[in-house]
Amino acid sequence: MKHVTLMSVEGKLPDIGVxxxxxxxxxAFTFMGSIAIGNSLLFxxxxxWLFEGKFDEKFQRVKHNPFxxxxxxxxxLHFVGLLWTSDWEFAGFVLKKEFKYLMVPVLITVLxxxxxxxxxLAxxxxxxxxxxxxxxVYLEWIPPYEIFGLEKVEDPTPxxxxxxxxxxxxFTLYxxxxxxxxxxxxxWKLKAVGLVLFVIMSINMFLTEGRMGQAVFLVLLTLFVFQFYHGRVLKPALLSLLLISILAPTAYLLSPVVQKRVDVAIHEVENYEQEPNSSVGLRxxxxxxxxxxxxxxPLLGVGTGDYRQEYIKVNRQNFPEATRGEILNHPHNVYVQEMVQFGLLGLAVLFYMFYVMVRMYKQSSGPFKPVMLAFPVFYAVIFFSDGYIMDHYLTFLFLLLGSILYAGNSLGRD
Incomplete structure (x- = not known):
């Protein structure tokens, strides 16, 4: 393997690719800490990438990559959806969010x-x-400095x-x-460190309020058990059932945060008409x-930018007291969001993305094959809970890990 330096072959200019x-x-190290830094680095x-050129070479590396x-x-699809959109201002907002996914083929050629x-590792x-x-912050060793962006000390998520x-x-725990x-x-020393980190970070999971994170953690844990006992069904099924039947009640009984959040969710579902602006009731x-x-x-939806105005019309007829939903940018469910915008066509495109990831997983024989399945499972689950396909952090995670996992034979070499 040749030695990698920051200099080009000619030894005069820096190697832009490196x-x-x-x-x-x-x-990878900064996007979870700052939206501004993440966007600046991506730009x-x-x-x-544009200045480097070599577009023919780059195209050759991605032209057969289905991801x-x-x-x-x-x-x-979002540009096509402009054909039946009337709210161009909101359409611009949506395009700004979803345009980042065009960075997938770019990052595949950067890797x-x-x-x-x-x-x-970053x-x-x-x-x-x-x-x-x-x-x-939770143990009060660190004050909740404003730079951490904490909404409340009771939910210490910096x-x-x-x-x-x-x-x-x-997903980090997985x-x-x-x-x-x-x-x-x-x-084995690195594995020991990893195991210690897993225990410490798992406990932290149940000290904070994210119900979907806790739920998808149990899903990924179940998937991991089946992957660990590859080729077997009964043993991993029984072990997964045992783990969940122990972990879920234990978390509920020992964590006041989990107990409160579960009780509140049940109450808000049962009383969504009386409390229409509550977190779960609004969902x-x-x-x-x-x-x-x-x-x-049903077929083509309302277009890229008409979700909010159409939602306001329907909501004022059905639930006029639920005013908070009228200022939100998505219905807190990606599958529903795609169907509202693009009907069955939008759902088909979303499912196609999942299909591609699963197909590439099946075709892979590389060391990351287990993660190639966990990745779409993770997103398939959390997409039920919020508009994560428009979220800065989950979008960047998708761009970073998705490009790594599904680059296939497109990875750059030194």
């Missing part, structure tokens, strides 16, 4: 095989730091709210399990309103 790869490592990577094309099709470990280290800060923090933490138990090429109302919009526009 610089971009190191910027991607920096992005800088794009600028250097890259699935991301392109997803973005193109370098020799840096894969660095990308993942992301893991960022989560270790954030969890450490969370413990510090930089991001629990809606983002817990799902990302759940990655630790994968590294400790499913990788044979790691030394029920948004689902009912959105389903009515879908029934009226």
């Amino acid at each position: 610089i971009n790869s190191w910027l991607l490592i920096l992005l 800088l990577i794009l600028l250097l 890259a094309w699935a991301a392109v099709v997803f973005v193109l 370098r095989k020799e840096h894969i470990t660095y990308y993942l 992301f893991l280290l960022s989560m270790v730091v954030i969890v450490g800060l969370s413990y510090g 930089f991001v709210g629990h809606i983002v923090y817990n799902p990302v933490l759940a 990655l630790l399990l994968y590294a400790v138990f499913l990788r044979d090429d790691l030394p 029920v109302i948004m689902l009912l309103n959105s389903l009515e919009i879908i029934r009226e526009n």
